[in-house]
Amino acid sequence: MNLQAVRVIFAKEMARFFRTILESLASPVISTSLYFVVFGAAIGSRIETVGGVSYGAFIVPGLIMLTVVTQSVANASFAIHFPKFIGTMQELLAAPIGFTEIVTGFVGAAAGKSILIGLVILATAFLFVDLPIAHPLAMLALLALTSLSFSLFGFIIGIWAKDFQQLQLIPLLVLTPLIFLGGSFYSIEMLPGPWQTIALFNPVVYLMSVFRWSFFDTADVPVAVSLVAIFAFTALCLGAIWWIFRSGWRIRP
């Protein structure tokens, strides 16, 4: 493995994040605060508790996931689409680097940013609500794993997209609905009968359920099932990227 290459790619990607540190962190913090005001205070005051947890605290894991998933996809897809767009992809293709270096550098940096953002939101949440964390280590591990798997997913979108419109397409049409319908702000037990079954086809439900479990020790679906789902998704994305580099799909004519 070409470690120098991983180092420079990672450093360059993180440098972009820190160069725009205010934009990078301010927008998730502000939008999280808004969610707290709207959902936590305005609507939450009319909802007593969900499974014994105050509604304000209940939405925190959902809020973190919402931002971490969208930021991971946005960061990773942009990071690899931009070189394709401006033509500097050639530099990467001609260099003695392959699947391992590019994935570690680009996806590693995108996931790193998401983890930082997730932690900042968590810190913000403590300002608003009393928040228990039942399994802190599991919570951190899940945060890292989610950042990684959706950064991998974003990387694939970045290579797949032929222009910036397509780059927005999947996050807008697929991810956002899945996240909102995935129980970010409610427990799927609160859904009417048949919708509970339909919701089980939404992969985000598993993610949200296990992440919420790490905070409140209660889950909509069994923890083991959630873990298998997340690992399977990560493996699928890794496999797809490995195939992309092997076949040259949309990067190497």
Place this chain on the structure above:
Amino acid sequence: MTAIVSVRDLVKTYDTGFRALKSVSLDIREGEILALLGPNGAGKTTLISTICGIVRPTSGQVTVGGHDIASDWRAARAMIGLVPQEIALEPFEKVFRSVSYARGLYGKPPDPAHVERVLRQLSLWDKKDSAIQPLSGGMKRRVLIAKALAHEPRVLFLDEPTAGVDVELRKDMWAVVEDLRAQGVTIILTTHYIEEAEAIADRVGIIAGGEILLVEDKASLMARMGRKELKVDLAQPIAAVPEALAGRGLTLGTGGLSLVYSYDATQERTGIVTLLTEMRAAGLPIADIATRQSSLEDIFVDLVRAGR
């Protein structure tokens, strides 16, 4: 000399069905400057891009320094520097950082002293902390060259390096090329400026329609195919070539004001002296004399035409 880059039966057919390379074989000698000449769409960039790993070959084999570009691609690519034809650079990146980044991609540890040397050589040192975006086109091209040299490549590909470049930069660039040659770096450049090949190449390869038409030492190519012309301007126009000079292969210029004599410059007896003596004897008023050697351009145009 040994071949540092060896291309065997290389074929590239794009997904669109376009066959950019039709079985190209080529040996590039270590330390030489090889100019690849060809019209637009000849396959120059595809050939270079395939050797550099940007384009996947359909079939055929390429080795760089003995390393196969398919099975031993890391070692092969590590030896190569590429200056692409299109200016593609990160707009917000600083010059020094961008060049250091390129070095890192090739697995070399940071070496600010080397980066400084490269930047100074390309007159970029005072721009080292400038963002790339506001630089002029010529400066951006210098940055591209600096990036290609950042990892001390043994083989440097320059894809149309002087397209749209001013005279000063062109001169600077040739100085850099001479310098690299002195260090033993092998240089392959593509161009459609013939004078460029004529000025600096050791060997010239001519490529058209995805095929290499010839690769030859520049000097022997020019000597072999080089014709010289003697043009004699006359003080007064004549209606036809005088009878006394018929059979010498002269052609009458426009308006009957000149005579053109074509000869082989490599022959011992060119026949110039005899011709001039005969012209004087024929009473032709000679006003001026000029000779012209056919350039690579003429040779190139002839070859490409014949190849079609």
